[in-house]
Amino acid sequence: MAVPDNNERFDSWLGHINRACGHFAGQLLDEGFRGTLEEHHANAMKLSVVDIAHARLFRTQQEVSRGNDAWFYTVFQLEGEAVMEQGGSQAVMRRGDITLIDASRPSSFTYTQRARQVSLLVPRHLVEQNLRSGDIPCARRLNGEMPVVQLSQRLLHESMQSPDLNACESEAALEAIICLLRPVLQVRDTAVSKKERQLARVMALIDNNIQSEALRPEWIAGEAGMSVRSLYRMFADKGLVVAQYIRNRRLDLCAQALRTACASEKLAGIGYSWGFTDHSHFSTAFKLRFGVSPGEYRKRWQ
Template sequence: MTQADDKESYRAWLAKVNQLCGNFAARPLDGKFYGEIDSGYARGLKLSTVTTRGVNLYRSREEIKRGNDAWFYTVFQLEGQAVMEQDNRQVILEAGDITLIDAARPCSFYWQQTSRQVSLLLPRQKLEHLREISSAERLPNHLPMVQLSHRLLQESMTSPEMNENESEAALEAIICLLRPVLHQLDARPSRRDRQFQKIMALIDEYIQSEQLRPEWLASETGMSVRSLYRMFADKGLVVAQYIKNRRLDLCAQSLRNAHDDEKLAGIGYSWGFTDHSHFSTAFKQRFGLSPGEYRKRYR
């Protein structure tokens, strides 16, 4: 096959993807391109079987606004390996795995080596019971519900005698089988909550350091200072105040175990208070006692 034939095959494949699956753009990867896509409207099951390699298929804001986004792509990996990306997450699918990709948000698929998968369109309203769908999450092939979903899909694809009602029932059954797995994902902390937990852990890790300030925290976590303040405000907190109070609480804990000859200024300094006068004032504001009085009461 000539280079011109390869380009024509590539353009024809992308055009068919856009016809069957919605608007996508693509770019070639290293290696020789190969692409096939078979339409699959098994009655009520709107699906496509994609066999390809050497291409990156993606859906940007531009493609989304020109097409329908009222569904999820439920990707059933049949053979080979595929890489799916969405919402700063990346999942590597092996044969038997499943993932969900939201058609309303940018996504990217990478097929470096030959891969075969079925993409089933799952109407968005079918998943309204879930608080937040975690897209680009691997539903692994060892889970019984995932295995049963694969079997049911393949049985439906090879049963031409199915009528519209039966195929609709098959779609509902696949959703029911995946629902327990999706509920587990739904119960996990959101990406924003995980980021907040990461920031709190970073504060504890560097609580004794002078460099621990909102600006440093934002830089270390790849956020703007404004976004950091907003994240804490959503929790009813002020980031600088939280750091100061966390330090004071740890100082109080140290004071309860301190010896009489241990210098108060040294205890404050060890938890990030470089100015003893500031430490003493802040401590009394929080606990109603000076550090010295607090140590006498709790020693």
């Protein structure tokens, strides 16, 4: 039997990456390539352990548009070194470090030497509801010597050794990891810019009127004393879209309501109370964001 050459082994491994982690393109850096991937699933906990050397993975807008962008990759460096890049930021990852990568934006991972890391898929709503600043720092190295980073690593490893976690327990573990990292992810310059203060006011305006049918970009811009174009630009600078942000906030609040809703409460009524007048649209949007229908989500929490 012929032994696969370097290119064949790389193509086979890249195919496995695409099935487990989403669409990536890739290239060999030299003849010393090696690559393995192990998948671990425990309800909401979906992660891959990647062992790789002498290769580069990247996601252009083409790869992003072909997959589901409702995730963040939370990358835990176990061994070796890797360079993670996104949006002009670069994190040189060493043992014990953690970083976030947004699945909805182009990114690049470079491995010039052997590296081993865990890529944990964290639903976007968990990250956004715990980091409400509007500016989620991606490709920023979280130093493995920080106590909260070490605690997050420990929680990840303990969760990996508990394959029988139920849906609620596994989602709680995901949220706990993000909550532990929140203090270091939200470190920022003490001088908050005028634009950031304006964005914070707009987000507060959205939250305070989230149930109103009048909550549209034109109304928000008028209330905030700015043009609609400026509103769009302000959100785009943070990698956000106004209408999508509003829809996701409403879906997050629907999910929160579903966790405590009784079995007799109508799903359409819950969606309607948070601004979804069309039940079919609500159900489709909810499943796209959370991976399950509103009814299944409620069953899991009950």
